[in-house]
Amino acid sequence: MNHWNMPGPAILFCPADRPERYAKALHRADAVILDLEDAIRPESREAARRSLIEYPIDPDRTIVRINPAGTDDHQSDLAALAQTSYRAVMLAKSESAESVAQVGYDVVALVETPAGALAAAQIAGAPNCIGLMWGAEDLVAAMGGRSSRFTAAEAHAGRYRDVARQVRGMVRLASSAHGRFAIDSVHIDIADTDGLFAEALDAVNLGYEATACIHPSQVEVVRAAYRPAPDDIRWAEGVLEAAATSAGGVFRVDGQMIDAPLLAQARAIIRRAGV
Incomplete structure (x- = not known):
């Protein structure tokens, strides 16, 4: 089966009821999430589904966010998708492996409820996740609650509160355990480019493959954070060259002992660099 693959680190949300933005969003970002859920008023969703059908864009770089399982909108979203060439969907408020398996498409499971967070490992194990x-x-x-982050009046202003950080880690662990990719949450303060860069860089260091964006101006910030530094690329290339001639086990590169974890890091750097 030809599964949908992550084409790059910056994924831009686009309301599905704004078809005039589809191509522009795709041009700006590595991939687009056409949103049939939160970005659209309920009374506009039927028009959004028609736009989804009538204004196709590249399915290899598009995910369609659909409404949660068990809702009338969910079934209507799937009926519209059947008339398109899209094959990857984002299931809003995913809470069980069964709800993911029943979708019938490649699914990016969006973990955004307490039940979903507690079931993240099971959700990641769904065969079509x-x-x-x-x-x-x-x-x-x-x-x-009121805010996922500490406010300006609190210590650690701008950082995620503990529960949010815990779920961020749980999602990364669950995705890694099952060999799935992981997308980091949006940074809602569009003007805070320094905060976005730091957060995206932290996501890279945790092994996240992408960060979702809510505004085109965030795309280049995310790409810059995910792009390995030249020194890192040179180090990784040296490690992989040495590994190719090594007899296996631990080996030395420029005085540094390289074992399996560091070799995996080198491969990840080269993969992100696209070289």
Whole structure:
């Protein structure tokens, strides 16, 4: 089966009821998430589904976010998708492996509720799950909270609160355990480019493959964070060259002992660099 693959680190949300933005969003980002859920008023969803059908864009670089399982909109979304060439969907408020398996498409499971967070490992194990993403704001709202981050009046301003950080880690662990890719949550403060860069860089260091964007201006910031530095690329190339002639086990590169974890890091750097 030809599964949908992540084409790059910057994925841009686009409301599905704004077809005039589809191609522009795809041009700016590595991939686009056409949103049939939160970005659209309920009364506009039927028009959005028609736009999804009538204004196709590259299915290899497009994910369609559909409404949660068990809702009328969910079934209507699937009926519209059947009339398109899209094969990857993002299931909003994923809470079980069964709900993912029943979709029938390659699924990026969006973990954004307490039940979904607790079931992340099972969700990642669904046979048609290709990746996980987590949503900070919906998660906190579902718990009756006010903010996923510390406010300007608090210590650690701008950082995620502990529960949000915990779920971020759980999603990464679950995706890695099952060989799925992971997409980091959006940074809702569009003007905070320094914060976005730091957060995306942290996502890279945790092994996230992409970060979702809510505005085109965030795309280049995310790409810059995911792009390995020249020194890192040179180190990784040296490690892989040495590995090719090594008899196996531990070997030395420029005085550094290289074992399996460092070899895996070198491969990840080269993969991100695209060389």
